[in-house]
Amino acid sequence: MSSSVLQNLRFRPPRQRSFKKAPLPALHIKQLEQALRQTEAGAVCALTLLLDLKDLKTGMHATRLAEWAVRVGEELGLGEEELRDIEYASMLHDIGKVGVPDQILFKPGRLTDDEFEQIKKHPEYGWAILRAVPGLESVSLVVLHHHERMDGRGYPAGLEGDQIPLGSRIVCVVDAFDAMLSSRSYRKGLGIEEALRRLRESSPDQFDPQIVAPFAELAASDYTEIAKLEEPAA
């Protein structure tokens, strides 16, 4: 090419390109992927924090669940991506409760049938909220189905057995366990042995026995450590 043409080019022709530039896109891709993961994590934290600010008990409950669920997931040999999804789903499983009126959420006594129907909407609300974030699609599905039962008598979809996402089956078990252990205003919390006994009793109808078994072992050994994740005394 004549020199005037070279001068008019805005970039160097390929033959003269420095190879030091070649790895740059790859490095940049890694940085971008990391930025993407961090933004997703940030969104999860923001959503959880908002719920936490509204009701601290919910926040600590979610934190404990995430611990339990990830440990169960590790026992079951799940991969990094799945563990991450389960961790997020546990943290966010009750996010839909923002749609439930305060007087029902914080009601000290037993709920009426009507009130219970309103609470039963929270998995769908959670799903709607989480669907908005592109990377949290599978998390939103786990949240949607975390109140299903193995025998198909759960809500909202009445899924059975394997139809229920694995993450949902895990969250279901750890959620019930943590709830049983917590004290409410109308009853005291159960001990571990009793809670585990009830979990076993309710499987395979409600809970997946293939999750209850490894979980029961974990609960015995890890309970004291996770129980420390408590809301501060009033």
Added chain:
Amino acid sequence: MPAQTLVQPRFATQRGDVGDGPPPSVLRFPDLGVKRLHESLRRTEAGAVDALHMMLRFAGSSPGDKSVRICVLAIELGERLGLPRAEIRDLEFSALLHDIGFVALPADLLRKHGVLTREERRQLQRHPELGEAVLAGIPGFERVGRIVGVHHERPDGGGYPHALRGQEIPLPARILSVAETFQAMMTDRSYRSRLPLREAIERLQAGAGSRYDQKVVGLLGQDPDRFERLLTDARMQLSEHELGPQPPRPEGEN
């Protein structure tokens, strides 16, 4: 039931012209992977905003379209004032999420009509700080959080929570402040109907320099009909879309 995201891609950030695109050196090697990742990052950020905004709607703390209308207004004001693209994006996000802190407050406090006690007012006035705290955890949202945190400050130092003055308040926050006030004046409430346009402008002008930023108010005053139409159009655009599952909401706004 399908959940439609409330905010449709019609604002600055999703039109594709955003402050943080790939750096120039990378553009020389058109690598689809990089471009796609930048796009994913933008969409994830927008998704986070949508999710948080949905929490606000579910909590019944904000009638569905209030924040979106304020957002449309704020963006128009920001563009006219020549804000750089990155700040328009911050303004857009903060306009949508400026009331997010209300989700953390008790519902009956938000619904209360009549005179508030000092304690109640103090509680409500925590919402900017709460909103900022929630947003602080998201990478890339530091400025957005800051704007949310100071959107109730006033140029004369009479605002909250920090009693900042004048230029101490970032311009996007001053724009948001005026946009929110104008939108409130132009909305029917349970205790009063919306103000006539002329009166709304007069009230804003009366507070120019003290309660409201002078330049922003001046801009509104130059073309009030257009800004009023922006509000109405935003409302009409929204009613075309399904708003998604809505819990029964009590009367009244904050």
